[in-house]
Structure formats: structure tokens, C-alpha cells
Amino acid sequence: MAQKQVRSTRPSARVFRRRRLAVFISLLVVAGLLLWAGFGMASMLRPADPGATGTDPVAGGTSSTSPQPSQEPGTEPSDEATDCLEGDVVIGASTAQGTHGPAQNPVLVMTIKNEGKFDCKVNVGTSQQEFSVTSGSDRIFATSDCVQDPMDTEITIKPGSSETARFTWTRVRSAPGCKIVSAKPRPGWYGFTAKLGDLSSETAKFELK
Template sequence: MAQKQVRSTRPSARVYRRRRLAVLIAMVVVAGLLLWAGIGIASLLRPSDPGANGAGPERVAGGSSGASGEPSAEPSVEPTGCLEGDIGITASTAHDTHGPAENPVLVMTIENQGKFDCNVNVGTSQQDFSVMSGKDRIFATSDCVQDPTDTEITIKPGASETARFTWTRVRSAPGCKSVTAKPRPGWYGFTAKLGELTSETTQFELK
């Protein structure tokens, strides 16, 4: 009687490698699914980004905030035209009393009494040094100003600029008409003007 041949059920080495590769691929796919699920859950639990709805970073007290939410330096402010009440005009003379051969030096002081830098026109087109004797108009620089100019300067808060004019004891008239009369000894009043601003009158003496 012939002996029956028994076939081996053990997989071959090629089949074993295929099965092992399939198991590794399945493990990689499962790990990827778990990682994707973990990222999705974390995004749901994460606080919402305040910038996502257009609200932007929270402003910090005491300064404007930049893109990082940190305070940024305040922008520099360019000087502008002086506001009403910012500029004060004062009239004075170098001396109170002047001898017969001494010409008075008239002084206009322009002070920024505001809180910010501002630009002011101090050109000859704006200045006027006028001298009065009682109600008698003696002299004014605006009578004979030639080629008036505009000169704009920046004055800081609390700072001042001065303009000086030496009066040679002559009379003047509008339109720079010739006047032969000479001022006599006595007390005179000097008033300074800058544009629409007018100082208080200061007194000085001619001998």
C-alpha cells in the first residue's frame, strides 16, 4: 500500500514577508488616523484667536499697540500753525530813558504760551513797531517797509523769540510820505504788532 504524502501547512518565507509588510502598513495607517484625530480635538479645545475675528491685539494703556501687542512709541507730531491764544506778544525797550544822542532800541518778544510746538510767521510782512505820543501817531515801520517777506519759524512751548528795531527818532506817515517834523523830548509809547496780535504799550523817555 502506497504511503499518502502529507502537505506542509507552514507558510513559505515569501508569504511570511508579505503578511508582515501588510501588518506594518496597517499600523502606520492607524497611527496616522490617531494623530489626525488628536490634532482635531486639540484645535477644538484651544482658545479662539482674538485676531481671527478682526478685533486685533488688545490695546495697552499708556500707548498704542503694535502688531505684537506690545506698546509702540507715540508718533511724532509735526508742528502746525499756532492756535489762537498760543502766541503772546510783549513790547519793551532796551532802556527806559534815552539821552539826546541815543536812539531807542524797540524790542518785540514773541512767546509760545501753548502746550505744543507751533509755526509762526515772524517775517517783515507781519511785524510792526509803532510809536505814539499820546494820541499822536509818530512812527510805524509798516509805513515804509520795502519788499516785505514771510519768515516762518517753529517755537517750542515756553520758548520765545525777539525782534529788534532801532528807531532813529524820525517821524513817518502811511505810504512812506516825507515828514520833516522831529519828535521832541518827552514820554512815548511803543506798541508791537505781529499779524493780528498786538502787545500792550510800554513807555519810554526821550531827552
């Protein structure tokens, strides 16, 4: 009887090369995925660009930073602001409009300006502010008559910059100690003077109809 020939089941050299190539390609793909994931994690952990700018919502709007005032030749900026010196701060008084109809309450505006050469601190709290209204020599109204829980509020003002405070006068009279005054101011011309501590503004004129 003729002997049956047994075929070898061992893969050929070509099959071995194909398998090795497939394994090599799989390893390259896995390495690429790991490298991509590493870059992704690095970008997530990288801090934000400190030079980026944006707006911060502040009370339904945005806050912005004003340009810093340039220093004059021969002057150097101080590391920390000190109290404003005499003559640095000037107080101004004005009204939102000059003439007010019978149903309009005057808005009194106090302006606090730093006319010095350096940043300085000033107390602008209710313990220092006073809005006063006069008619000739007649003292009509002053916020200091009825101020409650006076507070100190210290702010820093840059050279040439100013801050404003507003008060709406409801056309009433007042007296020291917050005594009740029944008389009402009549139509005519009035004067508004703003005070901050020992500093006082010039008197601004306005009219009540």
C-alpha cells in the first residue's frame, strides 16, 4: 500500500513576516493614541495665558481697567499709597440739571479729585460726607442732621482722577438732631455745598419750579 504524504502545518516564512508586520502596526497605533491622550491632558492642566484680557461681569455689566497715569520726569511711583496731603484733594459740587420741575427731585453730586502728583488715600465714608442746601442765609437741609450709623470708607485716588458721590434731595427741610420740620422749601433758587471732612466746595446754584 502506498504511504499517504502528510502536509506540514507549520506557517511559511511569508506568513510569519505578515504577522510581525501586523503586530508592529498595532503597536504604532497604540503608541499614537497614548501620545495624543498625553497631549490632551497636558493642555487641560496648562494654566491660562496671563496676557489674556476679558471682561468681568460686575453687577450686570463689565468692569474695566483704566489706563495708568504716566509719571512725570523725576518722579517715582510709591510702593504704597499714603494719606492725601493738604491741597491734594479738591471737592466740587454740582447738580445733575440746573432747573427742576415740581415733580423732580434734585440730584446733588459731590466730586472728589486728587490734584496731587501721587496716589493717595482719603476717607470718603458717610462719617465725612455732607450734602447741604441753603437759600440765601437760610439753612434748608443737611445730610449730617440725620445720618445714621456713620461709616469710614477709605479709598485710593490716582493723580488727576476723581470719584463722585450722589444724593437725591426729596425737597424736605431738616434740622440738627433730625428734628421734624413741617415747612416745605418753596420754588426759587437754592445753593448746594459739598463737604468732605474739613474740605468744602464752592456753592452750586440750582432752581426749583
